[in-house]
Amino acid sequence: MSFGDPNNPYGQQQPAQPGYGQQPAQPGYGQPAQPGYGYPQAPAYDGGYAAAAPMEMPSGAKAGRIFVWVIIALQLVFAIYAFSQMGAVEEAVNQTNSGLSGTDAELASDIGKGVIAIFAVFALVFAALGLVIALKWAKxxxxxxxxxxVWAAFAIVGGIFQIPIGLGTMLFAILLIVFAAKGDTAAWFKRPRH
Structure with missing residues (x-):
């Protein structure tokens, strides 16, 4: 009994090999395709694009979105705090015995109020920019x-001028940069959108 003998119970039948220069039979042309090992089978092509399942936002991206909202809240708290301290500037200038005349004390008070107002307005503008980022985050x-x-990097710098509230801003801005720079977050933002 030989290897190719049909009466051999241990032998296997060899499929016919195409001759030299001949193409093997293609799937779909009279011979069904055999599934390969280790590879999932693709769904049947229906002439259109296969609908992909929507990708779920990874936990790093969800955490980043939360950090954006926290920074926005801290900016609003700082702006409210700064506007509430404008009266304290005038009291501080009036209580000091610096020997300033009435007009000089008023000028110093106005300059102090102006600086506080600038910081408060910057915090509000910064919160508005963060709101745009937070609303666009999901899509x-x-x-x-x-x-x-980039916004978080500016928040770190701005947090220096907002101490003690700025410490929280700087902490959450650093966390936002770390979580936004992660690979799964980057992959989620690069996902195909239809």
Whole structure:
């Protein structure tokens, strides 16, 4: 009994090999395709695009969005605090015995109030920019992620001028940069959107 003998119970039948220069039979042309090992089978092509399941936002991206909202809240708290301290500036100038005349004391008070107002307005503008980022976070592309990282870098610098509330701003801005720069967050922002 030989290897190819049909009476051999241990032998296997060899499929006919195409001759030299001949193409093997293609799936769909009279011979069904055999599934390969280790590879999932693709769904049947129906002439249109296969509908992909929507990608769920990874936990790093969800945390980043929360950090954006926290920074916005801290900016609003700082702006309210700054506006509430404008009366304290005038009292502080009036209580000091610096020997300033009435007009000089008024000028110093106005300058102090102006500086506080500038910081408060910057905090409000910064919160508004953060609001745009937060609202675009779920549907935005990689440009939203880039803007969030740049915005957080400016929040770190701005937090220095907002101490003690700025300490929280700086902490959450650092966390936002870390979570927005993660690979799964970057992949989520680069996902295909239809």
């Amino acid at each position: 935005g592309g990689s440009s939203v992620r880039t803007c969030a990282i």
